[in-house]
Amino acid sequence: MRQHDGQIAADQRAGRRVTPGTVPSRVVGHRRGSPAANALPQPLGPYECDLVRRSLTVVEPQAQDLAVYFYAILFMRHPGVRDLFPEDMDVQRDRLLRALLRIVDLVDSPEHLARFCSRLGRDHRKFGAVTAHYAAVGECLLETLARYAGPAWTPETALAWQRAYGIASEVMVLAADDDARLRPAVxxxxxxxxxxxxxxxxxxxxxxxxxxxxxxxxxxxxxxxxxxxxxxxxxxxxxxxxxxxxxxxxxxxxxxxxxxxxxxxxxxxxxxxxGPPEGDMLLSNASARDLLFVAGGTGLAPVRALIEQLAADREQPERRASLFVGARTGDELYGFNDMLRMAQRHHWLTARAAVSHEHVPGAQGFLPEVITTAGPWDHAEAFVSGPPGMIAATRQALRRCGMPASRIHHDSWGVPVLDAPLEPAHQEQEEDHYT
CATH class of the missing domain: 2.40.30.10 (Translation factors)
Structure with a gap:
């Protein structure tokens, strides 16, 4: 067993958890418990950022082969790490590339990089990873990048990547450690x-x-x-x-x-x-404006939860709430009768359906079009949940109706930890011009 594997076993016995993808803080240079431990690591300079981005441009066309090689040497050198991953690695390989792309995209924005890597560190606790995995992953990742970058992998590039990975791993380790003091991993x-x-x-x-x-x-x-x-x-x-x-x-x-x-x-x-709860589509982010709820498919689930909370929270100022539920066919329009009954119990709530691919009297039409016709919505605050295409189309329709982007709340899907916005949720000062 290699030295890293021995450290992994020691960390597992000690109960220290983190995620596959970073170097321990001692590698970065911050000692745990020192006054600097909670500070952001020193960010990369412009020249280092440029080196990292140019080298990733070189290896990106070889992304599939790169990911296969990376996981092959990782599992060969550190066989205990294999148990953290699913049998089918196809999705995981895509996650690796997307995480790398976003880290590189944020490498010159320390605050955004810190938010992203903190989410990664907290999210990966559920996989059962420990601190020593970061060193193992870092070693194999840098070797893989060197192999596929070829002549573009200069000593300066290697040092820039080592620093970039160190910064990301430092934040991930600290975030995971902090999270472990607050709640379980699963x-x-x-x-x-x-x-x-x-x-x-x-x-x-x-x-x-x-x-x-x-x-x-x-x-x-x-x-x-x-x-x-x-x-x-x-x-x-x-x-x-x-x-x-x-x-x-x-x-x-x-x-x-x-x-x-x-x-x-x-x-x-x-x-x-x-795993831990995620997402920023919360009523606490809303103002006292009237509310527009839009749900497609099983996107009705979080919208229903929000309406339940609205009904139960007597501290919330009373305002009108309009619910629109969309589906392709009448059979897919599940749960709508329950929402109609809820609307009958609460005078401030109205509910309407939109069926796009089947003739249903009184409910015919595509969801964004039905919402637009029922407007205006420039005075309201919207919560949108459903398939990504529906969210995008609804957001675009609401912007055309004059609703500022800061008042359209929705969460990312797919792999949320990789896709979620990094700004605080929907700040009022967000740019509101529709383009």
Missing amino acids: WSARIVEHRHLGNALAEITVVTDPAYPYQAGQYVSMETPWRPRVWRHYSPANAPRLDSTLTFHVRHVPGGHVSHALVYRARVGDVVHL
Whole structure:
């Protein structure tokens, strides 16, 4: 066993957790516990940034081969690391490249780089990674970059990459360590109810002990026993409850092994794991304006949670709330009757459907068009959830209607930790000109 593997084992015994992808802080030069430990590492200079970016441009066309080679030497030299990754590595290889691209994109913006790497460090705790993995990954990553950069890999370039990786890893380690003092890496959640809703959709309720700390509108990464180390994101369809239960709406996606297992294989009593809550689509980010809720598909789940919270929170100023739910066909328009009943109980809420690919009297049309027709919305604040294309089209339609970008709340999907915006959520001073 190599020295790094021995350090990994020691870290595992000590319970220190972090993520695959960085160097311990002692490599960067900050001693844990020193006054400088919580400060941002010294950022790269313009020349170093240019070296890093130019070398990545050289290796990017070889991205697939680069990722395969990187993981091959990582697993060969540090076999214990293999257990942190899923059997199918295709998605993970894509994650590696996207993380590298974003780190390089942010390398001359220390505050944004710190936010991104902090999220990576916190997120990777759920994989069971420990501090020593950062050194192992750093060693193999730099060797891989050198191999594929060829003549472009000069001593100056190598030093710039070593510094860039050191900065990223320093932030990731500190963020993971701080997070470990506040909460678990994962929560075990037992399925207490499983109900098929038709059209490849299931409603799954779980209970956690201790209670899962989230806010309405956030989303959760979930690991199932049928696909170990594969995490997918789902939004609770309810505001926090006193009994610590969470309800998820899961639709089977063709080719989706996790969604297939949750919809058709999961049973009451099965245990899944939840990562920490993520997302900024929160009512606490909103003003006292009227509210526009827009949901497509299972994007209704977080919107329903937000409306539940709005109904329960007596401290919230009373304002009008309009809900629009979109689907391709009437069969896909799940949960809408429940929202109509909720609207009947609360005079401040109205609900309307939009079906795009089937004639449904009173609900015909594409969601962005139906919303635009029902405006104006320049006075409102919007919360949008659903497929990425629907979010983009709705956002564009609302901007054309005069709604400032700072009042359109939505979260990234795909791999949120890689795609999430790095600015504080929807600042009022955000640029509001539509282009």
